Ligand SMILES: NC(=O)C1=CN([C@@H]2O[C@H](COP(=O)(O)OP(=O)(O)OC[C@H]3O[C@@H](n4cnc5c(N)ncnc54)[C@H](O)[C@@H]3O)[C@@H](O)[C@H]2O)C=CC1
C-alpha cells in the first residue's frame with residue numbers, strides 16, 4: 001500500500017489528512033509533529049504517529065511538507081540522509097521552490113509544489129499544483145488526488161507558484177477583511193451583525209457560482225447588478241474613487257514579494 005507521510009500536522013497538514021481519511025483512497029497515512037497532542041487528535045482518523053522526522057521520511061513513499069517555511073530548511077537538513085531519488089516530496093510551504101528542497105536534500109529529489117488554502121478544512125479548498133522535472137505522470141496524478149480529497153486543484157506553471165499565492169492561498173484573508181467591512185457597516189446602522197454576516201456570506205457563495213457557472217464575464221456580471229441611476233452604481237463610484245483594483249494589485253504584489261523573501265531563508 002502507498003505510504004504517505006506528513007511532516008507537520010497543523011492547520012493545513014491536518015486538513016489534508018482529514019480529507020484523505022474521509023475519502024475512499026486506499027493509502028496508509030502517517031505523520032510527525034513536534035506537538036504530540038496534534039498527532040493524538042489525528043489517530044482517531046487512522047493516522048499513524050511517527051516518533052521523529054527521520055522515521056517518517058524513511059517509511060514513506062510520498063512526504064508532504066506542512067511546516068512553516070521559516071523552519072523548513074532545518075527540518076530538511078535533519079531528514080536529508082533519508083531522502084532517496086524514488087521518494088516524492090510534496091510541499092505546501094509558501095514561497096518554497098524545488099531548488100530550495102533539492103539544495104537541502106538531494107539534487108535529484110522529486111518535488112511537487114502545492115499552494116492550498118484554508119477552506120480545505122471544509123473540503124472546499126482551491127489548490128494550485130505543479131511538478132518539477134523527474135516526477136512521473138503517475139506520481140503527479142497521485143499527489144493531485146491527495147490534494148483533491150479536500151477541494152479542487154488547478155495545474156499552474158512551476159515558475160508561477162509564488163505569484164499564485166495571492167490569488168488562492170492568501171485571498172481567503174482578503175475576502176474576510178472585505179466581509180468585515182460590510183458587517184461593521186451593518187452594525188453601524190443597527191442591523192443584527194449575525195444576520196448581516198449570513199446575508200453577506202451567502203452573497204459570496206452565490207456570486208462565486210455566478211463567476212464560474214453563469215457564462216458571463218466579470219464586467220458583464222458587474223453590469224447586470226448595476227441598474228442605471230441605481231444604488232450599485234452609487235456604491236461602485238466610491239470603490240473606483242478609492243482605487244480598489246489598484247489596491248488589490250498592490251496587495252497581490254506585496255504577497256508575491258514576501259514569497260520571494262521566504263524562498264531565500
Ligand atoms: N494557513 C494557510 O492559510 C496556508 C498555509 N500554507 C503553508 O502551509 C504550511 C503550514 O501552515 P499552517 O498549517 O497554517 O501552520 P501551523 O503552524 O498550523 O502548522 C505547522 C505545524 O508544524 C509543526 N512543526 C514545527 N516544527 C516541526 C518539525 N520539526 N517537525 C514536524 N512538525 C513541526 C508545528 O508544531 C505545527 O503543528 C506553511 O508552510 C504555510 O506556508 C499554505 C497555504 C495556506
Ligand SMILES: O=C(O)[C@@H]1CCC=N1
Nearest residue numbers: 094117165169170171
Ligand atoms: O500567510 C502565509 O504565508 C500562508 C501562505 C498562504 C496563506 N497563508
